[in-house]
Amino acid sequence: MILQSILSILVLLCILQNAQSLTRPLVIGHRGTAYLPELTLSTQSMAYAYGADIIEIDVCLSRDNQLIVIHDIYLNGVSNVADIFPNRNRSNGLHYVIDFDLEELRRLNIHERVIPLNGTQVFPLRFSANANIPFRLSTLNETIELLLGLNRATKRQRQLLIEIKKPEYHLQYNKSISSIVLATLNAYNLTQSTDPVIIQTFHIEELIYIRQVLQSNLRLFALMTLNQVNESSSNYDYYRSEEGIKSLSKIVQGLAPYYEFVVNYDSNGTVLGITNFTKWAHQYGLAVYPFTFRQDYFPGKNFEQLIDFFWHTVQVDGFITDHPDIVLQYLHKEMVLPQLNDIYQNLSPNLCSSSILFLFTSIIISKIFI
Amino acid sequence: MYLYLYSFAILIFITGVESMKSSSVVVIGHRGASGYLPEHTLPAKALAYGQGVDYLEQDVALSKDNIPIVIHDIYLDEISNVATAFRGQNRSNGRYYVIDFTAAEIKTLRASERFNHETGKPIFSGRFPLNQSTFHLVTLAEELEFIAGLNKANIDNNKQVGVYVEIKEPQFHQDENRSNMSEIVLDILKKYNYTKRTDNIYLQCFKIEELRRIRVELKSDLKLIGLLTDNKYRSEYSKTDFKYWTSSVGIEEMSQFVNGIGPHYKQLFQENNGLQPTELYTAARKSNLLIHPYTFRSDDVQQPFTTFDNMLQYFINELKIDGLFTDQPDKAIKYIKSKQEQHNKGIKLENFSFSILIISFLLTK
Secondary structure (H helix, E strand, O other): OHHHHHHHHHHHHHHHHHOOEOOOOEEEEEOOOOOOOOOOHHHHHHHHHOOOOEEEEEEEEOOOOOEEEOOOOEOOOOEOHHHHOOOOOOOOOOOEHHHOOHHHHOOOOEOOOEOOOOOOEOOOOOOOOOOOOOEOOOEHHHHHHHHHHHHHHHOOOOEEEEEEOOHHHHHOOOOOHHHHHHHHHHHOOOOOOOOOEEEEEOOHHHHHHHHHOOOOOOEEEEEEOOHHHOOOOOOHHHHOOHHHHHHHOOOOOEEEEEHHHOEEEOOOOOEEEEOOHHHHHHHOOOEEOOEOEEOOEOOOOOHHHHHHHHHHHHOOOEEEEOOHHHHHHHHHHOEOHHHHHHHHHOOOHHHHHHHHHHHHHHHHHHHHHO | OHHHHHHHHHHHHHHHHHHHOOOOOEEEEOOOOOOOOOOOOHHHHHHHHHHOOOEEEEEEEEOOOOOEEEOOOOEOOOOEOHHHHOOOOOOOOOOOEHHHOOHHHHHHOOEOOOEOOOOOOEOOOOOOOOOOOOEOOOEHHHHHHHHHHHHHHOHHHOOOOEEEEEEOOHHHHHHOOOOOHHHHHHHHHHHOOOOOOOOOEEEEEOOHHHHHHHHHOOOOOOEEEEEOOOHHHOOOOOOOOHHHHOOHHHHHHHOOOOOEEEOEHHHOEEEOOOEEEOHHHHHHHHOOOEEOOEOEOOOOOOOOOOOHHHHHHHHHHHOOOOEEEEOOHHHHHHHHHHHHHHHHHHHHHHHHHHHHHHHHHHHHO
């Protein structure tokens, strides 16, 4: 009797000690992963292997209206375009995606990111930018097919988060990039909020256009950053206010803010506290996914502490990260459910016999002492 | 009372010893994570790397300009669009040979999931769909550079993946006047610092005589693995007598120049009052050879095994193989990890029970 109660208290204490969370925030592989050149099919496959719930990609238009999976509107940060097309740059020295046809872009070799016109690797400890490997640009079609094919082969349902780059810039060339994206997704029957694709962009008015004029049912996220970066004409000071967030809640399902919008920092990078951003977002039914968590470039001294802070204090709904493996490893370590799953679903003869022996020993002892 | 204590002490001890024997089997991504992405493409290798393999496998065959291409067959027509891209450039038997095309031409092809070149149907129906997305074939040098780059980017994660190179059909290549195929491959391996037995590499081949040549004439120090099959399944170009090389005498001779064997898994057991190891298995163990069987596919589990896990259980926990080739590395690794965790939990409970027993023993004295 006493023994039984002691045993049950011990078990309960074990569970309580580990009871941090039963669920975890989503993990979004930013441009794939940090370990291979961004946005290549290889790095997206790696993000898939690491268990990222969502893979994030960016799209820009080529001259012949093909959707190219690339982060910048120019090619010099990630390709050898200056060697292949030496005279096709603009006066600022850069080669713009929109000045090339898909067939020309296919001839380029992609590499790890460097500072354009300079050649220095942006993240020096990552994959070498000088490696002689035939990485190539891919189209949105190829990226969608990779994800859907992997989902089929692995029997999983991972998702694609597609960022539409600079809609206002594309409009100057009389191209409605959002319409082309929606038409592409439509061809794969990806149209509903239950489908495994999400669209995001920095230009808030473009999101309103996609929802109300193009009448899309897809899930939308609003990207937000500092006004001074001049990413778009949207006024993020307004959109990050309570009123702005409330107005967004009628259009989008989630917010993807620059992480400084959700916390307060001092000049040393120490986190002082949280802003009201997440509180307001949750109040109006919006999820929050700040960018970007990089293990080789983050504020503070301890990456795991940073993740933990955003998880439990800021209470974000997901992490946009270059290192989905590291973030997931940490989240799994802190959860109680995987450990319980382990014990109860994978019982082996050895574990059984060990447990039985333990119980027998306890019973014997109780018989000795009682 | 003491009888109970003694008998339980013995029981705990026996179970404890049993739990001590854990396995340290290496997982080799067979053609990458080919269960999920087209074989031998960089995304398939990236997927396998992310899933946690210990080794990535590269089959190599020579192109017309003598560049080793990472490809399983000496043909191009079951894993690419060569039949449309280079229509008519097949041989009289209807097949398109790697050795008839330059590396530059091969790199323009679209690689795909494996299909039957006569029917056009995929070999494994549940895998990556045909004609979706865009993949390419790469050279051995490009893949070695890829792996070196990944290993460098993962130094802080303590994650280093080795290479496992197969020289394909040396007899065929010799008939095509490329008797120096092994020299060409060894040269490239040397460029990427793969020369010694302590380097993170295995070199494998079905032509056992070629492995002897590599060890004795070419004086290579690399770890060599003798691939084995049955004579009725060997390539039409092969003259190797596997009946001899799978016998005790053959294994003993092979052990003089190889470090291990790579048999088909069916060659390791026989059904005889349950499952028993074969003469091949016993001979390999006797000669201290590593055993790395192929291929463990979760979408092709055959009799007498009913699930992938019970197949893995037999080879890993009963036969205690040293490594395995698998198309689904994530599943193999998940099995191994869950066994490892149970083993650790078992040990903890063992120690706890044992110490309680000792304490109570001392207290009652």
